[in-house]
Amino acid sequence: MKYSIGIDLGTTNSVISYVELGSIDEQSSQDEPVTGLLEIAQLTSVGNVEKKKQLPSFLYLPHDAEITDAETSLPWGTQTSKITGVLARELGAKTPIRLVSSAKSWLSHGGVDRKSNFLPLNSPEEVNTVSPLQASIDYLAHLKNAWNSEFPEDSFDEQEVIITIPASFDPAARDLTAEAARAIGVRHLTLLEEPQAAVYSWVKSMGDNWRDQVSVGDVILVVDIGGGTTDLSLVAVTEEEGNLILNRIAVGDHILLGGDNMDLALAYQVRAKLAKEGKNLQPWQVQALTHGCRSAKEKMLIDPALDAVPLVVPSRGSKLLGATLRSELTRVEIEQTLVNGFFPEATIDEHPVEKPRAALTQIGLPYAQDAGITRHIAGFLSKQAGATDSLGFDSQDEFIKPSAILFNGGSLKAPVLANRLLSIINGWLTEAGEDKARLLDGADLDLAVAKGAAYFGFVKQGNGVRIRGGLASAYYIGVESSMPAVPGMDAPVEALCLAPFGMEEGTEAEVSDREFGLIVGQPVRFKFFGSTVRRDDVSGTLLDFWSPDELEELPEIQANLTADGRKEGEVVPVRLAAKVTEIGTLMVEAIPREGDQRWQVEFDVRD
Amino acid sequence: MNIDLSLMPVTLDVAHVGLGALSLLLIIIVVIMAMFRSSSNTNESTVEPNKEQVTPSDKVDESAIKQNLLKETTPEAALQLLMLLQQDARLIDFVHEDLAGFSDSDVGAAARVVHEGSRKVLQQVFNFEAIRSEDEESRITLVQGFNASENRLTGNVTGEAPFTGTLIHKGWRVNEVSLPQLAKEHDVYVVAPAEVEL
Numbered sequence: 001m002k003y004s005i006g007i008d009l010g011t012t013n014s015v016i017s018y019v020e021l022g023s024i025d026e027q028s029s030q031d032e033p034v035t036g037l038l039e040i041a042q043l044t045s046v047g048n049v050e051k052k053k054q055l056p057s058f059l060y061l062p063h064d065a066e067i068t069d070a071e072t073s074l075p076w077g078t079q080t081s082k083i084t085g086v087l088a089r090e091l092g093a094k095t096p097i098r099l100v101s102s103a104k105s106w107l108s109h110g111g112v113d114r115k116s117n118f119l120p121l122n123s124p125e126e127v128n129t130v131s132p133l134q135a136s137i138d139y140l141a142h143l144k145n146a147w148n149s150e151f152p153e154d155s156f157d158e159q160e161v162i163i164t165i166p167a168s169f170d171p172a173a174r175d176l177t178a179e180a181a182r183a184i185g186v187r188h189l190t191l192l193e194e195p196q197a198a199v200y201s202w203v204k205s206m207g208d209n210w211r212d213q214v215s216v217g218d219v220i221l222v223v224d225i226g227g228g229t230t231d232l233s234l235v236a237v238t239e240e241e242g243n244l245i246l247n248r249i250a251v252g253d254h255i256l257l258g259g260d261n262m263d264l265a266l267a268y269q270v271r272a273k274l275a276k277e278g279k280n281l282q283p284w285q286v287q288a289l290t291h292g293c294r295s296a297k298e299k300m301l302i303d304p305a306l307d308a309v310p311l312v313v314p315s316r317g318s319k320l321l322g323a324t325l326r327s328e329l330t331r332v333e334i335e336q337t338l339v340n341g342f343f344p345e346a347t348i349d350e351h352p353v354e355k356p357r358a359a360l361t362q363i364g365l366p367y368a369q370d371a372g373i374t375r376h377i378a379g380f381l382s383k384q385a386g387a388t389d390s391l392g393f394d395s396q397d398e399f400i401k402p403s404a405i406l407f408n409g410g411s412l413k414a415p416v417l418a419n420r421l422l423s424i425i426n427g428w429l430t431e432a433g434e435d436k437a438r439l440l441d442g443a444d445l446d447l448a449v450a451k452g453a454a455y456f457g458f459v460k461q462g463n464g465v466r467i468r469g470g471l472a473s474a475y476y477i478g479v480e481s482s483m484p485a486v487p488g489m490d491a492p493v494e495a496l497c498l499a500p501f502g503m504e505e506g507t508e509a510e511v512s513d514r515e516f517g518l519i520v521g522q523p524v525r526f527k528f529f530g531s532t533v534r535r536d537d538v539s540g541t542l543l544d545f546w547s548p549d550e551l552e553e554l555p556e557i558q559a560n561l562t563a564d565g566r567k568e569g570e571v572v573p574v575r576l577a578a579k580v581t582e583i584g585t586l587m588v589e590a591i592p593r594e595g596d597q598r599w600q601v602e603f604d605v606r607d
Numbered sequence: 608m609n610i611d612l613s614l615m616p617v618t619l620d621v622a623h624v625g626l627g628a629l630s631l632l633l634i635i636i637v638v639i640m641a642m643f644r645s646s647s648n649t650n651e652s653t654v655e656p657n658k659e660q661v662t663p664s665d666k667v668d669e670s671a672i673k674q675n676l677l678k679e680t681t682p683e684a685a686l687q688l689l690m691l692l693q694q695d696a697r698l699i700d701f702v703h704e705d706l707a708g709f710s711d712s713d714v715g716a717a718a719r720v721v722h723e724g725s726r727k728v729l730q731q732v733f734n735f736e737a738i739r740s741e742d743e744e745s746r747i748t749l750v751q752g753f754n755a756s757e758n759r760l761t762g763n764v765t766g767e768a769p770f771t772g773t774l775i776h777k778g779w780r781v782n783e784v785s786l787p788q789l790a791k792e793h794d795v796y797v798v799a800p801a802e803v804e805l
Contacts, residue, residue, distance in 0.1 A: 045694060046800075047793030048687070050731075050785075070792035094804075314720045316802070320700045321709045326716040 001188060003151075004160040004457020006197070007143060008450035009136065009177070011104045011228030012260060013054040016040065016143050017450035019458045021160065035454065037447065040146040042085030047071040052086065053447075055142060059100035059135050060088035061120075061127055076145040081128065084142045093287050097123045103135035105228055105256055105365050108166065108173040110555040115176075121364070136180040144184050157185045160460070162453040166231045167193035167251035167472060170530065170554050171586040172603035178585050191584035192456050194449050195222035195233035196248055196467050198408035201452030202443040203465060210465075211244055213440060214404060217393060219249075220440065221402035223377065223421065224449075225409035230255040230373055232380045234400065235467065236388055247391070248469035250384040250400075251532060253552075255376055257342075257368040259411040265337050265371070266293035270311060270327050279325065281313075288313045296329045297338070301414030307331050335416060343420045344372045348399050348428040351379035374424050381428075383533060383549065390535060401429055406440045413445050470504040471580060474534050476551065477588075478527025481544065495529050495551060497541040498588060499578035509539035510577040510591070518590060521568040523560040526601075530554050539578070559590050559601045576601070686795040687786055688732065693799045696724025732786055738778030747774045 001021065008015040020034035039051035046067055060083040072079040083091065092099025100119045107114055109132075117129040130138070140163075144156045165177055174191055181189045192200075199222060203210045214220065218237040224230070232252030238245045267290040271281050281289065289311065296309035308330045315323030352370035370376070381399040388400065405422060412418045418439075426436040444451065459466050476495035499509055518524055529551040537543070543551075561572060574590040581587055588601035692698040701721045706714055729735075738757050741747050749758055751768035757778065760770060789795065 041788075044787055045690070047790040048690075048787035049790070050787040068792070071790050073790040075788075094802075310719055312716050312719045312723075314697055314717075318700045319704065320697050320717045320720065321704050321706070321713050324713070324716045324720060326712070326719075 001158055001160050002154050004162065004454050004460075005147065005156070006192075006450045006453025006455070006457065007140070007161065007163045008194070008197070008447075008453060009104065009139060009163055009165075010057055010226060010449075011102055011258070012057055013227060014040075014057050014139055014143060015054055015447055015450035016147065017447065017454040018159075019454040021458060021461065035451070037450070038143075038147060038150060040085070040143065041075050041149065042142070042146075043072060043074065043079065043083060043087035044085075045087060045090065047073075049074055050086075055085050055139065055146075056089045057101070057103065057139055058088040058092055059084055059103070059119075059130065059138055060091045060095075061098045061100070061130070062091070063098070066091075074145070075149045082130075082138055084138055094284065096120070098127055100130060100135050102228055102365060103132045103139070106132035107136060107176055108169050108254055109365060110170065110172065111366070114172070133176050133180055136177065137183045140180055140184045140186075144186075157187055160188045160190075160457040161186045162190050162192050162456050164192050164194045164197045164449050164453050166229055166254065167195050167233050167248075168229075168231060168254035169193075170254075170603075171475065172555060174585045175603050178583050189583050190456070190460065192453050193233065193248070193251065193469070193472070194226070194231055195224050195251070195408065196235075196469065197449045197452035197456065198222055198224055198406060198443060199235055199246065199452065199467060200455050200459065201448035202406055202440055204452065204455045205442045205444070214244070216244065218403045219388060219393070219400060220404045220406055221377075221381075221425070221437070222406045222408065223412070224407075225373065225411045226258045227260050227410075228256060228258045230257050230368075230376060232377065233472075234384060234387055234402065236391055236393070238391055244465070246465060246467040248467050248472065249391070250380075250387040251472040252376070252380040253532075255368045256365055257371060257373065257376070259409065261367075261371060262338055262342060262411060263290050263294040263297065265341055266290075266297060266329060266334065269333060269337055270329060274325065274327055281325075284316065285313050285325065293329060297334060297414075300329070300331055300334055301338075301416055304415070338417060339420050342371055342373050343417060343424065344374055345424065346372060346374045346378055348378050348382060348431075350375050351382065352376050374421065377421075377425065378428070386533065386535070398432070399428070401432060401434045402437050403435065404440050405437045406443065408443065408445055408448050410446050468504075470502040471499055471586065472501075473530040473532045474501040474537050475499040475578065475586065475588075476529040476531070476537075476543065477557070477576070478529065479542070492544070493527060495543040495546065497537040497539055497543070498576060499580070499586060500538050501531070501535045503578070503580050505580050505584055506582050508577060508579040511540045511575060513540060515573040515575055515593070516590075517571045518559055518561045518574050520561045520566045520570045520572060523558050525556045525558050528554045528557045528603075555603070557588065557601050557603050559599060561590070561599055564597060574599075683789070683795050684786055686798060687789065688728075690795070690798040691728045691732065691787075692725060694724075695728050696721045698725065699798065732784060733781045734783035734785075736780050736782050738780050739774055741774050741777070743774050743777055745774055746771060 004019045004021055006017045006019075008017075016038040018036055018038065037053055039053060040055045041049055041051050042055055044050040044052070061081065062083060067083075069078045069080050072083060088099065092101070097120060103119065106112065106119065112118070114132045117131050117134070119130055119132060119135060120127065123129060147156045161181065163177060163181055165174060169177070177191060178189060199220070206213060214237045216237055216239045220235040220237070222233040222235060224232070233248055234250040236247045236249045238247060267286055270289055270293065271286060274281060292311045292313065296311055300306045300309055308328045310326065310328045313325040314320060317323065352368070352372065352375045354369055368376070378399075381402070384400050385396050385398060388396065402425070405425065407418055407421075412421070422437070422439055429436055458464070475498050477498055478493040479496050480491045481494045496511065496514065498511060503509060531551045533550055559574075566572065573593050575593070577589050577591055579587045579589065590599045590601060689699070693700070697717075697720050701717055704717075739747065748769050748771045753768065757780070760772070761775070762772070
């Protein structure tokens, strides 16, 4: 194994970074390992192959008459029935019924069968749909091929591969990501939470100086605003035998809200402006406008001297003059839409507003209803008020007070947005009589996740500081309590803790004093819960009461006892055990009283 | 195409040096024209019309063409660049339009499409570098043995190096060209496919 490969498998873009492991053997700590970013060969237009730093996470399923095989040649073969990357995105902009996008968000959506072929959603029957899992496999396969054609000597399968996932991914989504990696042949796999990867990237960019930047008692808030999701984590700094230790003590909920929403918001604003002038846009024009708004946003947020950026939507026909739409986006508009829309003034008590969805909502992604990222952060900090209690830090009453902040994600490259977010968080701290939090900088906000992931492979070999984390959630299964039946009421459910909060990779916990009767050949389902706040429950704790925001119900899990020498219909008493694998996934097993068989309990089961 | 002016006999009069330079320029034009002709894929008679422009120049250059010292360029790269400029900058559409009858604001809107797109394409495909780092309109001196293809002398071109003059244009050099790779059977002559929406 020569390289550690870090893969940021993003909602809209994927990046692959690497660290040469051999380059740091037996060298002094000052020596920097050889690192790099893989330029990913991909189709950029029909018949044209270019290398780009990012692979857009899109999959296009072309019609037979659309493109010939020869026109989809890549250095490692043709992409006949599925096209990935820039060309997929471009073709899909004009033919959305054949475009798979946001597969990662679907992968973490508990409300659908993530292994069934339903993407693109609502596409006509003749389109050969794929599952969210399959789309992830296709993206990873593309990255693998790109690697192998660039490094023919060092096969991808033989390297240490680290794939990043949102910290808020549930066990099923983690499992599916690992399954996708196994499907393309990865042998040495680890999953790493994206905010942690951002911290690793920061540590690496600071070199040995990171120890001067933080001290014992610090709580670092990591805010990672990606294209499609916003991911929050807290990292506490403690000390052990004179060494600083980083502990990931909390992660936020899964928030489907990111930079893409910002571009869309700007495009809708310009559309409204054009509508006032009597110009109504067609769908393709809105799409082109969104594209234009993205680059206008990037230009203006980075260059404070610009006051307005013109926007043009060219005609589709060959007549360009007269048919080209023109508008502009002013600084005031951008700042109002983004600053007030996504980073509104909020007090620490203002939490996201979630309205119950209308009964007849179409199946779709559970996008965040409240676009106010500041309110989501306020909600997270309040919910995690007790996150440091067990570390012996000062007790926090209303909300946990971060002393340092690390930003990640392209949107926060804009000083306006970063400063706004910082000043709001500092407003909360000042009001609570605390010092302002300082901003940890030095990380490359676009590529930090991939770089940090590759660096983690180096850390895993015993170099540098490793973030302690373990499970960011405690997991429970629902057990029907043995109460007398009351007509018209479901038997109350109790929650039995299977895996405690903070359980570390490579460890196992068994619920020894409780047995379940499973029937051979008959799948049994359990209700399944997760809690990001109950830190003190141990394996086997039985809860008969909890408040609604303490435990979140996850998709059911299923135990399926195959016959394996037993009689069909036989009742087998089993105990349940939970294990956190080295890869970083959770595994629940049923262990019969006799024999050394073990049955894996499946996440993500559907009818 | 390096020509050391100091090798010229000193007795040669100014007019001949000027003529020599002119013929050089014309050859460059011929080369460029030839490149465009081959890229337009027409099978018309080759470079004949341009030859007329060449005839008044030195005989040495004439024989250069006959001896086939010129290289043919392949149309592939030119067509590929044209495709990119059409795709991202709508260049072919724009140039084919008749600007008469359109207001400056209409032309301006279209020009933004062309400018923004061309810029993106050029930045992606080429890595440019200014040949001279001095400010334009400043006085510079070219020492003996300077690179004549990177530095073009104009105006009162007499005497020998070192030459001192005003830098009019700083020049551009392309350090790197990264055109996309092409699928073997890709038809580069289709610079923009017809689009049919169903």
